[in-house]
Amino acid sequence: MNVFLLELKQNRNSTIAWIIALIAVAALYISIFPSISQNPAVTDIYKNFPEAFKKTFGITENSLSVFSGLYALVLNLVLLTGAVQAMNLGTGITSKEVRERTADFLLTRPISRVSVLRQKLLTIFLLIVVTDLVFMTADWALIQVLIDDPFQFKTFITSTGSLFLVQLFFVSFGFLLGSVLPRIKSVIAVSLPAVFGFYIVGLFDTLVGEKIKYMTPFKFFNINILTAGGEYEPGMLIYVAVLSVAALIASFVVYQKKDIPSL
Amino acid sequence: MSIIETKNLTKYYGKTKGIEDVSLSVQKGEILGFIGPNGAGKSTTIRVLLSLIYPTSGSATIFGKDVVQYGPEIKREIGYMPSEVFYYENMRVKELLEYAASFYEKDCSKRIKEISGLLKLDLTRKISDLSYGNKKKVGIVQGLLHDPELIILDEPTGGLDPLMQKNFFELLKEEKNAGKTIFFSSHILSEVQKICDRVAIIRDGELINIESMEHLIQNNYKRVHLTTRQKADSGLFKLPGVSDLKVEKNQISLLYKGDVNTISRLIAQIDLVDFIVGEPDLEEIFMHYYR
Numbered sequence: 001m002n003v004f005l006l007e008l009k010q011n012r013n014s015t016i017a018w019i020i021a022l023i024a025v026a027a028l029y030i031s032i033f034p035s036i037s038q039n040p041a042v043t044d045i046y047k048n049f050p051e052a053f054k055k056t057f058g059i060t061e062n063s064l065s066v067f068s069g070l071y072a073l074v075l076n077l078v079l080l081t082g083a084v085q086a087m088n089l090g091t092g093i094t095s096k097e098v099r100e101r102t103a104d105f106l107l108t109r110p111i112s113r114v115s116v117l118r119q120k121l122l123t124i125f126l127l128i129v130v131t132d133l134v135f136m137t138a139d140w141a142l143i144q145v146l147i148d149d150p151f152q153f154k155t156f157i158t159s160t161g162s163l164f165l166v167q168l169f170f171v172s173f174g175f176l177l178g179s180v181l182p183r184i185k186s187v188i189a190v191s192l193p194a195v196f197g198f199y200i201v202g203l204f205d206t207l208v209g210e211k212i213k214y215m216t217p218f219k220f221f222n223i224n225i226l227t228a229g230g231e232y233e234p235g236m237l238i239y240v241a242v243l244s245v246a247a248l249i250a251s252f253v254v255y256q257k258k259d260i261p262s263l
Numbered sequence: 264m265s266i267i268e269t270k271n272l273t274k275y276y277g278k279t280k281g282i283e284d285v286s287l288s289v290q291k292g293e294i295l296g297f298i299g300p301n302g303a304g305k306s307t308t309i310r311v312l313l314s315l316i317y318p319t320s321g322s323a324t325i326f327g328k329d330v331v332q333y334g335p336e337i338k339r340e341i342g343y344m345p346s347e348v349f350y351y352e353n354m355r356v357k358e359l360l361e362y363a364a365s366f367y368e369k370d371c372s373k374r375i376k377e378i379s380g381l382l383k384l385d386l387t388r389k390i391s392d393l394s395y396g397n398k399k400k401v402g403i404v405q406g407l408l409h410d411p412e413l414i415i416l417d418e419p420t421g422g423l424d425p426l427m428q429k430n431f432f433e434l435l436k437e438e439k440n441a442g443k444t445i446f447f448s449s450h451i452l453s454e455v456q457k458i459c460d461r462v463a464i465i466r467d468g469e470l471i472n473i474e475s476m477e478h479l480i481q482n483n484y485k486r487v488h489l490t491t492r493q494k495a496d497s498g499l500f501k502l503p504g505v506s507d508l509k510v511e512k513n514q515i516s517l518l519y520k521g522d523v524n525t526i527s528r529l530i531a532q533i534d535l536v537d538f539i540v541g542e543p544d545l546e547e548i549f550m551h552y553y554r
Contacts, residue, residue, distance in 0.1 A: 108313045259316035262315075
C-alpha cells in the first residue's frame with residue numbers, strides 16, 4: 001500500500017483546492033438566486049441574452065425564476081469543474097513517473113506494474129469519492145440555508161450524483177491517456193483540451209439531436225430532467241460504466257506492456 | 264552460477280537499433296565493467312535487465328529467472344543506481360529513503376544510517392535543495408539500502424568528487440568481499456580499470472569483446488605526443504601496436520598498444536623538446552582497435 005499512501009499524500013493539497021473551487025462555484029450561484037429570482041428586471045436582462053451565450057452556460061427559460069432551473073445551471077458548471085479535476089487526476093497519476101522521471105526509481109523495486117497501477121487507481125477513486133461527499137454536504141447545507149423553497153433531498157442526491165458519474169468517466173479516460181501516451185510533459189495541456197473539447201461537442205446538441213448523449217459526458221444525463229425530479233436512464237448508467245471499465249482495462253494492458261522511456 | 268545471463272538479447276526501438284545479439288554472463292561475486300561510448304547500448308541493456316523495457320528478441324535471466332516473467336521477484340535482490348537521478352522533489356532525503364525501503368520485506372534503517380554516514384549525506388535536507396553530487400549520493404544509498412545480491416550501476420560516478428568516488432569504490436569493494444555481484448557500466452576506462460574483474464565492451468549496440476582486466480591492462484593503451492628538436496622521422500614508429508600515427512614538422516602523435524618499455528626505448532632515442540604520454544579516451548581505443 002506504499003504507493004497508495006504516497007499518492008494520497010502528494011495529491012492531498014490539490015484535492016482540497018478542487019473541493020474549495022467546487023463549493024465556491026456552487027456558493028456563488030446559489031447565493032445570488034434569492035435576489036435575482038424576485039427581481040423581474042434581472043430576469044428580463046437574462047432573457048435578452050444571445051441564444052449562443054445562454055446555450056453555452058446552460059441558461060434555460062426558468063433558470064432564474066425556479067430554483068431547480070438555476071440548480072441545473074449550477075450543476076453544469078460544477079460538472080465542468082469536476083471534469084477538469086477528474087481528468088487532471090487520472091492523467092496526472094498515470095503519467096507522473098515518466099513526467100517526473102521517477103519511473104526508474106519506482107519500477108526497479110520489487111513491485112509489479114499492475115500493483116502500481118492498482119494502487120494509483122485506488123487513490124484517485126478515494127479522492128474523487130471524498131471530493132464528492134464533501135462537496136455535496138456543503139452544497140446541501142448552502143441550499144438549506146439560502147433557499148426558501150429548496151427541492152427534495154432525493155432530487156438533490158440524484159442530480160448532484162451525476163457529478164460522480166461524469167468524474168468516473170473522466171478519471172478513467174485520463175487514466176487511459178496517461179498510460180498510453182508515451183510522455184506527457186504537461187498534464188493540463190492534455191486534460192484541458194480533452195474536457196473542453198467534450199464540453200464544446202455538447203453545445204451542438206440541437207444540431208445532433210438525441211444521439212448527443214452518447215458523444216459527450218456532459219450530455220450523458222439530462223440535467224434539466226434530473227433537477228426537476230426525474231430519474232437516470234438505466235441504459236446511460238450502463239453506458240458510462242462500460243466506457244469507464246473498458247478504459248481502465250485498456251490502461252492496465254498497455255501500462256504492463258509498454259517500454260518506459262529513459263530519462 | 265551465473266547471476267546475469269543474456270542470450271542474443273536484442274532491442275529495437277521501432278527501426279532504431281538499441282542492442283543486437285548481446286550474449287554475456289556475470290558470475291557470482293564478480294565485478295563486471297560494461298564499457299562503451301555514449302549511445303552504445305549500455306543503458307538499453309540495463310533497462311532490459313530491469314524490465315523497464317522489453318526485449319525484441321533473445322532472453323535475459325537474473326538468478327536463473329527470466330527477467331520479463333519474474334521481474335518483481337528478481338528485483339527484491341537487485342539494487343539499481345541510474346545514471347541521472349531524479350526523485351520526488353518535495354520529499355526530504357529521509358522520507359525518500361524510507362519510501363524506497365518500504366518496498367522490501369526487511370528492516371533497512373541500519374544500512375541507511377551506515378551508508379549515508381560513509382558518504383556524509385544529510386538525511387534531513389529536501390531533495391530539491393540538493394546539489395547534483397548529493398543527489399548522486401541519495402542514488403547510491405537508495406540502491407544499496409536493502410543489501411541486494413546484485414548491484415547494477417549505470418555510470419555511477421559522474422558528479423562525485425574524487426574523495427567521494429574513493430569512498431564509493433571502497434563501498435563497492437566491501438560489497439564484493441561480502442559475495443555480492445556488481446554490474447558496472449561506464450564510458451571511462453580508467454574508472455573501470457580500478458575496480459572490475461572483467462570488462463565487456465559494447466559498441467553500436469553490439470558486444471565486441473569480453474576481456475579480463477589483466478588482459479586489458481597488458482594492452483596498455485597510450486596516447487603519445489612528442490615535440491622533437493629536429494624534423495621528425497616518420498619511419499621510427501612503424502611497429503606493431505602503433506596506430507593513428509601523425510607526423511608533421513617536429514610533431515609526432517600516435518596511439519600505442521603493447522609493452523610500454525618498447526615505446527619508451529624508442530622515445531629515448533629522440534632529441535625531445537617536450538612529450539606527453541597519456542591515456543587515450545575510450546572513443547579512440549574503439550576507433551583504432553575494435554573495428
